[in-house]
Amino acid sequence: MTSAIGWYGPLVDLCKTDHHIGDIVQLLVFVHRSTPVQYKLSKGGEVIRTDIQVGDDTLPFFSVSLWKKQMGTMVVAGDILLLQNVKITKFGHAVEARTVEWSSLVSLVHPYGSLLSKGVDELIEESQVGKTTLEKLCKVIKWVQRARSALNTIGSHSFVKPRNWKLPKQSESQNLLLLSEVLGLSNSCNAIFNASIGEIFLPITWRALDDSDKEKMFVSRRTMEDKDNSLAEDFICIGCHLCGSPLVSENGSICKQNNISLYCPKSPNHLHAVTLIYRPFMLYVWDESEYLPLLVRNKAAVVLFGNIRAERVYSCFRGQNRSHNSNQAYFCRENNPEAVEKGLVGSCSSDADKSLEVKEKNHHNKNTNFHLIWLVLLKILLQQGKNSPLKFEATVNTSLDTEHGKFEMLSVSVPCARNKLFSG
Ligand SMILES: [Zn+2]
Structure with missing residues (x-):
């Protein structure tokens, strides 16, 4: 799909990831949420995985697990990222992506505020990416801007944290x-x-x-x-x-x-x-x-x-x-x-x-x-x-x-x- 150096697989839409199980691909996605799971082992060493929930214009929610600490800290909810060389895997019925040794990521739009305040042309102005990637970036930006009222349910202090559960209906006690x-x-x-x-x-x-x-x-x-x-x-x-x-x-x-x-x-x-x-x-x-x-x-x-x-x-x-x-x-x-x-x-x-x-x-x-x-x-x-x-x-x-x-x-x-x- 594209011949950029360092790419080991095609740039794919999230809705088509199930055709690429086991493959290395590129994903261009919007980040809904980032959740680290980290644990210090008694023998030393630290186990870290950051789960990010992402979406694009073809599929609103998709999971990616990052196994590199530096990568986890680079991800901010509200960014649009290019995930390079990630592997598509399947657990049970769920398809997701995970990083491998040679995975990397590039932040294409940051911070989230600019995504809402600027137009598409302005946002892609400085992006130094290939044609296919640029086309996909435009689609994802337009999708986020179109869907922002549905996505952005949280106030100004932080970006979108979509609920992943149902709210209890009763009023809770104050403690x-x-x-x-x-x-x-x-x-x-x-x-x-x-x-x-x-x-x-x-x-x-x-x-x-x-x-x-x-x-x-x-x-x-x-x-x-x-x-x-x-x-x-x-x-x-x-x-x-x-x-x-x-x-x-x-x-x-x-x-x-x-x-x-x-x-x-x-x-x-x-x-x-x-x-x-x-x-x-x-x-x-x-x-x-x-x-x-x-x-x-x-x-x-x-x-x-x-x-x-x-x-x-x-x-x-x-x-x-x-x-x-x-x-x-x-x-x-x-x-x-x-x-x-x-x-x-x-x-x-x-x-x-x-x-x-x-x-x-x-x-x-x-x-x-x-x-x-x-x-x-x-x-x-x-x-x-x-x-x-x-x-x-x-x-x-x-x-x-x-x-x-x-x-x-x-x-x-x-x-x-x-x-x-x-x-x-
Ligand atoms: Zn005991």
Whole structure:
């Protein structure tokens, strides 16, 4: 389409990206919103992905994930960008673009104010781009200017932040905070706020990951892939269900006592209560004002996952994997306690084993596949833009950094909708 140096693929309209799965392409887009997900790993290093929501004259909303820190910081909502050499990928039914090593970006129109105040000719005057790119730029500028009343719903302090959720109808109590207010709290306290779930980040530190595998830490993508069957193994480990501390070391064996906290801070007798738990993870929640990373430990995770405990998920997962009969693949193998036990024996001591009681607990739920239910729940929770906001309660501990629980989730609930559907 164009022969500019350094281009490895055609400039394509967003509506046609599904014809280019796996290809490297160029995109010329308007940026609706930019959301970084960043996390400092305990071993050093930082995982960063910036999700940007973009649009053009052929498709109003499209997702691009940027894996380069510098690129993430260059993107400003309201800009028109040329994304060079990005790869089109497909997760489940969703098509999106992501950067590769040789991706780059050029800002063509900045700031947003000029996009509204200037004419097309004036805006493209200084653009040093090829003919095809220039034609596309004109189309995108005209589209934004035409659609600006629909796009620009926010006041003057920031540009467009389209809602990606439905607003609750009832009037909220006054103790509800905006995420920007929670982030600005200077004293430790509890905070209650409504927010939408954007991403679950699971820091994988117990096994080696190469760079291409870093994506496995972003759970939303994995829930869209049918092939990924290892979520339960990554999410669940041996640990204390009271304080949520994993009691396995990085390589999977039980921690030596000097590596873990000897006393349980949440137990009256200071002893850890060992069982299978959800590993601590970060839940990224968003509202219109900000995004906030919440640390979620086992107890809160159980609430988030519909009161399904980790051991139930895991025993069904193991049973399912051991089943050779595809007709039974979706059902637990309660009559195969060996499978359950063996799955656990690989990674826990006999002490831990004794406390598991998996067998007994599952007798009540013979044909319920908690693994499958859990996977469906995860998938539903992570459907960005399709869920109403949830009401969170979190502790704010200003003496900690984000990765260690500055904001830690206590509970979550569906805000009570006092609508008048049935009032006649
Ligand atoms: Zn404990």
